[in-house]
Amino acid sequence: MTSQRQSAAKRSTLATKLRILNQIVFDRRNTHLFSQLFYRSTGSEPEEYCRWYFNNLVWQDTTWMGIETYKSPCDMWNYQEILVDLKPSLVIEFGTAFGGSAVFWASVMRQIGKPFKVLSVDISHKLLRPAARRDPDVEFVESSSASPEIAERIRQLRSEYPGKVWAILDSDHTKDHVLAEMKLLRPLLSTGDYLVVEDSLLNGHPVASEWGPGPYEAIQAYEEEFPNDYTHDTPREKKFGWSFAPYGFMVRN
Template sequence: MREYDKFRSECAAEIASMGDDRELALATRSWMDRANRAKYSYHFEWMGRPIIQYPQDILAVQEIIWSVKPELIVETGIAHGGSLILSASMLELNAISGGPMDAQVIGIDVDIRAHNRAAIEAHPMARRIRMIEGSSVAPEVVSAVKATATNKGSVLVMLDSNHTHDHVLAELEAYAHLTTVGSYCIVFDTVIEDMPQDAFTDRPWSKGNNAKTAAREFLKRHPEFEVDQSMQHKLLITVAPDGYLKRVQ
């Protein structure tokens, strides 16, 4: 164990150094802007379902779920269901490794398309998945999720639906408090604030109106959360810079 601790200490120093490397940050930003033009994040799957995430963020979610051992994961945004399958598969691995046996992931989406629902429900990981169709900030949806979260030992929250400032802020106010101490509320697509102005001409979000601006406003009045800078310094390539919010109190 001491050798492992030594290795982790060395990694922490190297990660901090990467976070301070301005040239590396600029090179990463340039690469991401070019890759995004080819819809890079759309080209990956998890256990047969499109996940629409960077591989780096997929690995980060795996690390968090393994470490936190959540009894419940709340996800807003379903799309093709790859993220739900990732979460469910990690909960399955946790269960056979001493984690909660009945852990569950709840996925919320305003429009769950029939072919996606059918594929998710037919997947081997479906028994750990519950889907709710409706706006993630609708009172009845929020109430249903809160009821499920009651008395859960550990809860992880991931927000990845409508990325406008107002919507993400409303999601944070609705769900972030469910996050247990030591766990995370992950706000995806904060990278929108860092991307070129013309990157999202066909979407309602943009610079100044996105997940990162919402997270910043939320953090001003919620000191129980802080940005896990080490996570983004380690990943470098991530859609969630300043979006890995760890609950510390």
């Protein structure tokens, strides 16, 4: 009899959970309740996965359309959602490398369907793949991303492609260089434009603690000087639990 009562109690508990799960399927507001019933987070999982992904160099084996991209897939999915919501006319990328991410931006923008241009800048194009060079909607420029010539080209493209701008900084990851890039963009970005400062996970945020001052510290230094320029898009940054750009998702005020 005791065994039968225990079995009945287990069936009742399972039935209750299934009813709640069925309700959750139709009501996304209850996802927190779902996690409480079926999963107990320690709070460290995102940071541990970030460390695993970075330290195992998985990012060096990540491609878009066969072209090396060196990104987090979580970030790339997040970025395409931002692009679709923002519908920019100009995408600015500092740090081209192989060109995979530049082609990714163009691929997403073509699906959005409005006139646009992708400007991708790097100090050297030695790594740039021929397949990326062939994309008709990407302008690759070999230059320091902090040069006055790049600022002037952005001004020209803003005139040719009026509308919102989405910019991502992923070139030299030293504090001074990233800070120079942010200052270069300061008079070029307008209210509502979006800026992502990548690789702010370096220098112990949470990886590569030996790196030295990098993008994260550049953001902090910029905000000490210009505290009212940006609003951090924290919900977007935290959406997938971890990012190569912690504290680096920002909307121009």
